[in-house]
Amino acid sequence: MKASDSLASVPKADLHVHQEATRYLxxxxxxxxxxxPYDWAAWRRRLAAELPPGKERLQRIGSVQPVPLERGxxxxxxxxxxxxxxxxxxAAGAWYVEIRCGGEVVTRDGFMSLFRQAEQQVRADYPRLRAEALAIVIHAGQDPDRVDAFADGCIRAxxxxxxxxxxxxxPYDTEADWTPMYRLAERFAEAGLGITAHAGEVSTANIAAAARMPGLTRIGHGIHAAADPALLHLLVDRGxxxxxxxxxxxYFGVLPDLEQHPLPRLVEAGVAVTLATDNPVQLSTTIEQEYAMAAGLGMSVEQLADFTRNAIRAAFTSDERKSAMLGELAGGGADCSSPVS
Ligand SMILES: [Zn+2]
Structure with missing residues (x-):
C-alpha cells in the first residue's frame, strides 16, 4: 500500500508549532x-518576490501582526x-501537539489554567488530543537580569x-555563544522542564553546541546535520x-529544493525524526500536509507511524500521558472508549 493511501489513518504529532498569537486572533x-482574515498567501508571494531564499526570508517570519496583540x-x-x-x-489527525509561546504569554497569571481550558474544549470533540505548552527563551545573553526574571517565571509556571x-x-547561521544558555538550561532541567533549541535550520552551525546543552533532548530543525557524519553520530549518540x-x-529555501530534503538520510542514519508545522497560519500548512510531504519523500506508512512514536517518546509531557498515548498507538487507536488521561 502506498503511504498516501492510508495517510489519514496514521495518528500524528507535532512537537514544534509556534502559537502564532496575533495570526490566530x-x-x-x-x-x-x-x-x-489577513491574506497570508499574498504575503508569501510578496516575500518570495522581494527576498532571496534563505536567512533573509526566514527573518521575516512573525513580522506581520494582522491585529494588535493586546486584543488577546x-x-x-x-x-x-x-x-x-x-x-x-x-482535525488534521494529531493526537499530540506542543505549542511554544513567548515569555509574556507563559508568565501571564493563570496561563496554564487557561491553556488547559482550551485543551478541554477541543477534547470534548477530539478526545485523543493532548496538548502541552513550551516557553521560548530569546537571546539569553542580552539582558541577564531580564532573562533571569523570565526564567524565574518559567520555573514558577x-x-x-x-x-x-x-x-x-x-547569530543563528554561525556559532553563537552558548554559555548563558547552558547556565539557564541547568536551572530549567533541574525544575523538570524539557529542553529543545532551534539549530541547524540554515547551516550546520550550533547543532553540536545544542546537542551538548544540559538537559536538551530535542532540536528544532537540525536538518543540516545530514551533511556531516560527525554531527549525525553526535545526534544518535546523545539520543x-x-x-x-x-x-x-x-518556503524559506534553506535547502536547494524539497526533493533533496535530507529527511530520508537522517532516518537512514538512525536519527529520531518527528514532523512539525512550525508556523501553520503564515505558511498555510497542517500536520497532515507535513506527513503527506514526508510520504512524498519516500517515507512508508510504517516510517510515518514511527515519526509519531518518536514524538510521543520525546514529548515534554507527564509519564502518565506518555504511556497512555504509546498504549493507544500500540492498539492502533481503534478503541476510542478507553479512558483518556
Ligand atoms: Zn520554529
Missing part, C-alpha cells in the same frame, strides 16, 4: 466580525486562540504544568530527536 476575529488580553479570546490551534491540529523551554538566539518542518524548509 485575526482568524477568530475575522470570523466574528464577518470580514476576510481578554481571557475568552486567549482561550479561543489556543483552542483554534489545537482544533486545527486535531513549571509548577503549574508548563512542559518545556525552547531556545532562540543570534537527540529532531523536529523537522518540511513546508517551512521549502
Amino acid at each position: 485575526d482568524l477568530i476575529l475575522a470570523e466574528r466580525e464577518g470580514r476576510e 488580553d481578554d481571557d475568552e479570546l486567549f482561550v479561543a486562540r489556543f483552542a483554534a490551534l489545537m482544533r486545527d491540529h486535531a 513549571a509548577g503549574e504544568g508548563l512542559a518545556g523551554i525552547d531556545f532562540l538566539y543570534a 537527540v530527536t529532531l523536529e523537522c518542518a518540511l513546508t517551512c524548509n521549502d
Whole structure:
C-alpha cells in the first residue's frame, strides 16, 4: 500500500508549532466580525518576490501582526486562540501537539489554567488530543537580569504544568555563544522542564553546541546535520530527536529544493525524526500536509507511524500521558472508549 493511501489513518504529532498569537486572533476575529482574515498567501508571494531564499526570508517570519496583540488580553479570546490551534491540529489527525509561546504569554497569571481550558474544549470533540505548552527563551545573553526574571517565571509556571523551554538566539547561521544558555538550561532541567533549541535550520552551525546543552533532548530543525557524519553520530549518540518542518524548509529555501530534503538520510542514519508545522497560519500548512510531504519523500506508512512514536517518546509531557498515548498507538487507536488521561 502506498503511504498516501492510508495517510489519514496514521495518528500524528507535532512537537514544534509556534502559537502564532496575533495570526490566530485575526482568524477568530475575522470570523466574528464577518470580514476576510489577513491574506497570508499574498504575503508569501510578496516575500518570495522581494527576498532571496534563505536567512533573509526566514527573518521575516512573525513580522506581520494582522491585529494588535493586546486584543488577546481578554481571557475568552486567549482561550479561543489556543483552542483554534489545537482544533486545527486535531482535525488534521494529531493526537499530540506542543505549542511554544513567548515569555509574556507563559508568565501571564493563570496561563496554564487557561491553556488547559482550551485543551478541554477541543477534547470534548477530539478526545485523543493532548496538548502541552513550551516557553521560548530569546537571546539569553542580552539582558541577564531580564532573562533571569523570565526564567524565574518559567520555573514558577513549571509548577503549574508548563512542559518545556525552547531556545532562540543570534547569530543563528554561525556559532553563537552558548554559555548563558547552558547556565539557564541547568536551572530549567533541574525544575523538570524539557529542553529543545532551534539549530541547524540554515547551516550546520550550533547543532553540536545544542546537542551538548544540559538537559536538551530535542532540536528544532537540525536538518543540516545530514551533511556531516560527525554531527549525525553526535545526534544518535546523545539520543537527540529532531523536529523537522518540511513546508517551512521549502518556503524559506534553506535547502536547494524539497526533493533533496535530507529527511530520508537522517532516518537512514538512525536519527529520531518527528514532523512539525512550525508556523501553520503564515505558511498555510497542517500536520497532515507535513506527513503527506514526508510520504512524498519516500517515507512508508510504517516510517510515518514511527515519526509519531518518536514524538510521543520525546514529548515534554507527564509519564502518565506518555504511556497512555504509546498504549493507544500500540492498539492502533481503534478503541476510542478507553479512558483518556
Ligand atoms: Zn520554529
